[in-house]
Amino acid sequence: xxxxDSLTLATREKSPVCVGLDPQxxxxxxxLPKTPEGVLTFCKGIIDATKGIAGSVKPxxxxxxxxxxxxxxVFWDVCDYAKKQGLLVIADGKRNDIxxxxxxxxxxxxxxxxxxxxxxxxxxLGSDGIKPFMERASRNDKGIFVLVKTSNPSxxxxxxxxxxxxTVHEHMAQLVESWGAQQLGTETSLSLVGAVVGATYPEELxxxxxxxxxxxxxxxxxxxxxxxxxxxxxxxxxxxxxxxVVAARSVIFASNKDDWQDAAKAAxxxxxxxxxxxx
Amino acid sequence: xxxxDSLTLATREKSPVCVGLDPQxxxxxxxLPKTPEGVLTFCKGIIDATKGIAGSVKPxxxxxxxxxxxxxxVFWDVCDYAKKQGLLVIADGKRNDIxxxxxxxxxxxxxxxxxxxxxxxxxxLGSDGIKPFMERASRNDKGIFVLVKTSNPSxxxxxxxxxxxxTVHEHMAQLVESWGAQQLGTETSLSLVGAVVGATYPEELxxxxxxxxxxxxxxxxxxxxxxxxxxxxxxxxxxxxxxxVVAARSVIFASNKDDWQDAAKAAxxxxxxxxxxxx
Numbered sequence: 001x002x003x004x005d006s007l008t009l010a011t012r013e014k015s016p017v018c019v020g021l022d023p024q025x026x027x028x029x030x031x032l033p034k035t036p037e038g039v040l041t042f043c044k045g046i047i048d049a050t051k052g053i054a055g056s057v058k059p060x061x062x063x064x065x066x067x068x069x070x071x072x073x074v075f076w077d078v079c080d081y082a083k084k085q086g087l088l089v090i091a092d093g094k095r096n097d098i099x100x101x102x103x104x105x106x107x108x109x110x111x112x113x114x115x116x117x118x119x120x121x122x123x124x125l126g127s128d129g130i131k132p133f134m135e136r137a138s139r140n141d142k143g144i145f146v147l148v149k150t151s152n153p154s155x156x157x158x159x160x161x162x163x164x165x166x167t168v169h170e171h172m173a174q175l176v177e178s179w180g181a182q183q184l185g186t187e188t189s190l191s192l193v194g195a196v197v198g199a200t201y202p203e204e205l206x207x208x209x210x211x212x213x214x215x216x217x218x219x220x221x222x223x224x225x226x227x228x229x230x231x232x233x234x235x236x237x238x239x240x241x242x243x244x245v246v247a248a249r250s251v252i253f254a255s256n257k258d259d260w261q262d263a264a265k266a267a268x269x270x271x272x273x274x275x276x277x278x279x
Numbered sequence: 280x281x282x283x284d285s286l287t288l289a290t291r292e293k294s295p296v297c298v299g300l301d302p303q304x305x306x307x308x309x310x311l312p313k314t315p316e317g318v319l320t321f322c323k324g325i326i327d328a329t330k331g332i333a334g335s336v337k338p339x340x341x342x343x344x345x346x347x348x349x350x351x352x353v354f355w356d357v358c359d360y361a362k363k364q365g366l367l368v369i370a371d372g373k374r375n376d377i378x379x380x381x382x383x384x385x386x387x388x389x390x391x392x393x394x395x396x397x398x399x400x401x402x403x404l405g406s407d408g409i410k411p412f413m414e415r416a417s418r419n420d421k422g423i424f425v426l427v428k429t430s431n432p433s434x435x436x437x438x439x440x441x442x443x444x445x446t447v448h449e450h451m452a453q454l455v456e457s458w459g460a461q462q463l464g465t466e467t468s469l470s471l472v473g474a475v476v477g478a479t480y481p482e483e484l485x486x487x488x489x490x491x492x493x494x495x496x497x498x499x500x501x502x503x504x505x506x507x508x509x510x511x512x513x514x515x516x517x518x519x520x521x522x523x524v525v526a527a528r529s530v531i532f533a534s535n536k537d538d539w540q541d542a543a544k545a546a547x548x549x550x551x552x553x554x555x556x557x558x
Contacts, residue, residue: 070348
């Protein structure tokens, strides 16, 4: 199934909540070992607890890479497990390169046999750093999410620079729309090319939705970073799809005691209800 | 030793040549298996052949990641081996993220015990995506190379956008100089913060050197991508240091027959001589 159709289905059947798997060793539940095995147990437990509520999970690659190759083995095990539990798997790697190197990244994460459904990518290199990902995604029913306006305080240093009458991130949004407009789903007018826009910039999100009518938006920054349901609602298209909202710390580390799974489930349910209430 | 001092020393004692380790399976010498073990044998063989000529190697992470966690195990083995052979190791991962995630990437690659000396990073997120890397680099005698003007044809789509009287990449260059100017070596006026500027844009390289007087420049695009010695000479500072020039395919795949090591050595020697002739 085309990635945009899968994303729409997951949003309708469950919710736009995307659980960010950011397994920082130091924050794992007290009962789990602070090892790659502990990370695997933790991620599986969070997936089990939230899979009935969230349509997708977003493993953050840095927290697996920091554990060396053993961490990468756990990363792939987590992606496999999430996929088998019926979740869309969005690998947050913000990869970016050109030519045959970009193709290698695309083959690494968006091959036909990969359990990963979509990869985040960083756009500084221009379309040479995007097209190989799009080509693999198109062939293998996968997607990408291109950084447009990120949730962090310093995102404006580059992304808000004025380019004529617009900003760099607005210009980037129009590039993303132009890349994605030819790659729409069969059941939706959304593309396999998505964008990342932070919940911490609600005014920009509202305007960027108008610049990118065909682009699914991945919205980080909910919860611990300060984004609220009112801030993310303008990322959606009128039928209530077209955006997924990530929460990591506020869900996965809701408790570090023995009730960590119940607490994660409750936090995900609360978030899904908050978003449902504003759509 | 401060990274900028190590880089200067390696350039003086050997050369500014940096061998790009891009071990595409399909291009390995015919005699080697197309497996992670074959990649390890190949990379060690290239290191052995060129370590007397090149001051540094640049393993390209995508070609290891595409082999799964087994590839990442080989990546770390290659970095360990290169370090033990006295080479500076520059991991080309173009990592980028914010907050605790950026710290995890920094810990993954620039920890005190890592065999990696420097990491390439992508700047779309602004200083939030740079400072954690700088902090680890400063503490552990490591470096970073920030993408400024990349070697690919589409690099201008974002990097050449006009921002007032300058371009995005010129603006970025000034940010990089401002980040790096406080982090200079003890034996050199160069910083632990470096920049990536492609050999395929020699006019830009010449101007960017003036905007970034304290910044070591990593110059890709030599050889197979079309860059020549005349194109890279303006990346150096007057004493003949301050830049390293990467060649990957033209060196490592100089032959795929049994003479692959001799051919790689000869290609690296030719490149070092070409650059020496113009400095």
